[in-house]
Amino acid sequence: MLALENIDVSYGNAQVLRGFSLLVAPGEITCLMGRNGAGKTTAMKAIMGLLPLAGGQITMDGKNLSDLPAHKVASMGIGYVPQGRRLFSELTVMQNIEIGLMARGGANSAEIRAEVLDIFPRLRERRDQRAQTLSGGEQQMLATARALCLRPDYLLLDEPTEGLQPSMIASIRKVALQMKNKGVGVLLVEQRVEAVLSMADKVAFIENGEAKEVVSVKELRRDTALLQRYVGV
Amino acid sequence: MEFGPYLLLASMEGAVTAAVLALTAVGLSLVFGVMRVVNVAHGEFFMLGAVIAWYVASTVGGHPALGFVAAMIIAPLFVGGLAALADMVFLKRIAYDPERTIVATIGLLYIIQQVTLMTYGPDARPVVPPFNTRLALPWFEFGENGFEIYWPWGLSITSYKLFVIVAAGVILLGVWGMMTRSKIGLIMRATQLDGEMAQAFGIPVERVYAMVFGIGCGLAAMAAVLIVPIQQAHYLMGGDPLLLSFIVVIIGGLGSLPGTVIAALLIGMSDGIISVFFTPTLAKILATLAVALVLVFRPQGLFGTREHD
Numbered sequence: 001m002l003a004l005e006n007i008d009v010s011y012g013n014a015q016v017l018r019g020f021s022l023l024v025a026p027g028e029i030t031c032l033m034g035r036n037g038a039g040k041t042t043a044m045k046a047i048m049g050l051l052p053l054a055g056g057q058i059t060m061d062g063k064n065l066s067d068l069p070a071h072k073v074a075s076m077g078i079g080y081v082p083q084g085r086r087l088f089s090e091l092t093v094m095q096n097i098e099i100g101l102m103a104r105g106g107a108n109s110a111e112i113r114a115e116v117l118d119i120f121p122r123l124r125e126r127r128d129q130r131a132q133t134l135s136g137g138e139q140q141m142l143a144t145a146r147a148l149c150l151r152p153d154y155l156l157l158d159e160p161t162e163g164l165q166p167s168m169i170a171s172i173r174k175v176a177l178q179m180k181n182k183g184v185g186v187l188l189v190e191q192r193v194e195a196v197l198s199m200a201d202k203v204a205f206i207e208n209g210e211a212k213e214v215v216s217v218k219e220l221r222r223d224t225a226l227l228q229r230y231v232g233v
Numbered sequence: 234m235e236f237g238p239y240l241l242l243a244s245m246e247g248a249v250t251a252a253v254l255a256l257t258a259v260g261l262s263l264v265f266g267v268m269r270v271v272n273v274a275h276g277e278f279f280m281l282g283a284v285i286a287w288y289v290a291s292t293v294g295g296h297p298a299l300g301f302v303a304a305m306i307i308a309p310l311f312v313g314g315l316a317a318l319a320d321m322v323f324l325k326r327i328a329y330d331p332e333r334t335i336v337a338t339i340g341l342l343y344i345i346q347q348v349t350l351m352t353y354g355p356d357a358r359p360v361v362p363p364f365n366t367r368l369a370l371p372w373f374e375f376g377e378n379g380f381e382i383y384w385p386w387g388l389s390i391t392s393y394k395l396f397v398i399v400a401a402g403v404i405l406l407g408v409w410g411m412m413t414r415s416k417i418g419l420i421m422r423a424t425q426l427d428g429e430m431a432q433a434f435g436i437p438v439e440r441v442y443a444m445v446f447g448i449g450c451g452l453a454a455m456a457a458v459l460i461v462p463i464q465q466a467h468y469l470m471g472g473d474p475l476l477l478s479f480i481v482v483i484i485g486g487l488g489s490l491p492g493t494v495i496a497a498l499l500i501g502m503s504d505g506i507i508s509v510f511f512t513p514t515l516a517k518i519l520a521t522l523a524v525a526l527v528l529v530f531r532p533q534g535l536f537g538t539r540e541h542d
Contacts, residue, residue: 070432088426103435
């Protein structure tokens with residue numbers, strides 16, 4: 001279980017997360033929803049150790065991540081697909097994948113590389129192309145592939161369908177569901193309601209940096225007023 | 234001497250300047266490219282390399298080549314280690330903030346310079362070159378008997394100067410190989426492109442920064458070891474390499490290693506040629522003017538790319 005327990009996170013004097021808590025279970029897709037600026041991306045960065053905690057703690061399967069330097073978090077088994085992809089733009093497709101493999105420590109690299117390229121065969125065709133020259137969909141594939149190179153126990157997907165065409169959204173959804181079926185805990189930040197309803201198991205709402213209701217997708221389908229209240233749709 | 238042979242002689246001098254400058258400036262460019270740190274103390278790390286080369290060469294004794302080889306190994310390692318330590322003690326603590334690192338490296342500049350003055354003293358001291366044979370250079374003319382090669386009096390270069398050009402070229406190729414072909418180069422480039430994402434993928438960015446600062450300053454020290462048999466070691470010798478390195482890095486494009494090397498060739502060659510034909514001062518004036526023109530008409534440098542917000 002990936003657990004955020006009463007965490008406080010600030011950017012300078014601006015406190016973004018206030019006593020925020022969240023549980024991500026293995027083999028489940030948990031979606032974090034809220035309005036822009038509610039603190040969704042901040043929560044993901046806090047998990048990755050990219051923002052310091054002013055209070056609370058983050059644990060993964062009982063191990064405290066809060067005290068680890070940022071570069072150690074990935075090797076604990078957390079893959080991160082950030083908002084806007086944030087690929088190493090001037091590196092090639094294969095070099096981006098190598099960075100993902102290094103994060104895992106380099107064991108079984110050839111096997112994992114082949115596995116990831118089988119999931120996204122398009123990347124095999126583009127292997128020597130610079131990341132910045134790929135289409136938006138291909139870049140999202142690469143960002144996801146880079147995270148999958150860690151063979152993660154938990155996968156963080158921040159707005160993975162942003163700006164993508166329907167066929168690409170279906171492909172990302174398929175990968176998220178594959179990971180879930182392999183027992184990976186997926187934390188998804190997503191604005192598209194239909195995407196959330198089609199892949200998530202539960203939805204946690206966040207408002208002004210505070211955790212609000214956590215509901216199953218079934219409940220959400222019955223009570224869409226929650227979406228209106230917390231997301232405005 | 235006629236103009237042609239004289240130009241060849243000036244070009245050879247320029248090539249030596251360019252070779253040493255390229256090494257020094259690539260160190261500065263590497264540090265700026267990866268860390269976004271403007272290392273104002275870069276020239277002092279260069280000077281320290283020269284001073285340590287003198288210490289090592291005079292301690293080792295025996296054939297000058299022994300001392301030189303020892304200096305070529307010890308000086309860059311010592312300077313690189315010291316720079317990495319300075320990174321961890323000073324730059325890391327101010328979170329690599331661009332403005333504060335400028336002030337911090339100005340402080341480092343004075344610390345290194347004054348400690349060197351207190352320990353090494355104010356004298357300029359020579360290091361004996363490992364070999365120094367004078368090699369005559371040929372020239373050609375189209376005379377009454379057609380194309381003829383002859384050996385003009387005074388047209389020559391020392392074997393050591395040729396070695397400096399070749400050695401700098403080999404080291405630069407090594408740096409290029411490291412950046413483009415090695416795992417550590419991949420890590421450095423990833424850190425350069427997006428430090429936060431590099432951390433999210435397990436790269437210890439602060440350790441990479443310390444290593445890059447060490448390598449950058451170590452390259453300056455290597456350049457100094459190469460030049461010290463020609464120029465002598467002196468505690469104030471860091472000023473010119475710093476100025477010229479900044480000129481080269483700005484013209485080449487901040488953080489662009491190929492741009493830095495090409496700009497070093499342009500500036501180094503023109504510095505050598507103008508110094509021989511006119512005066513070294515005019516060479517510096519023209520180089521500074523070139524920087525001003527680049528900043529006005531192409532602020533990203535000749536080979537740099539514009540940064541978008």
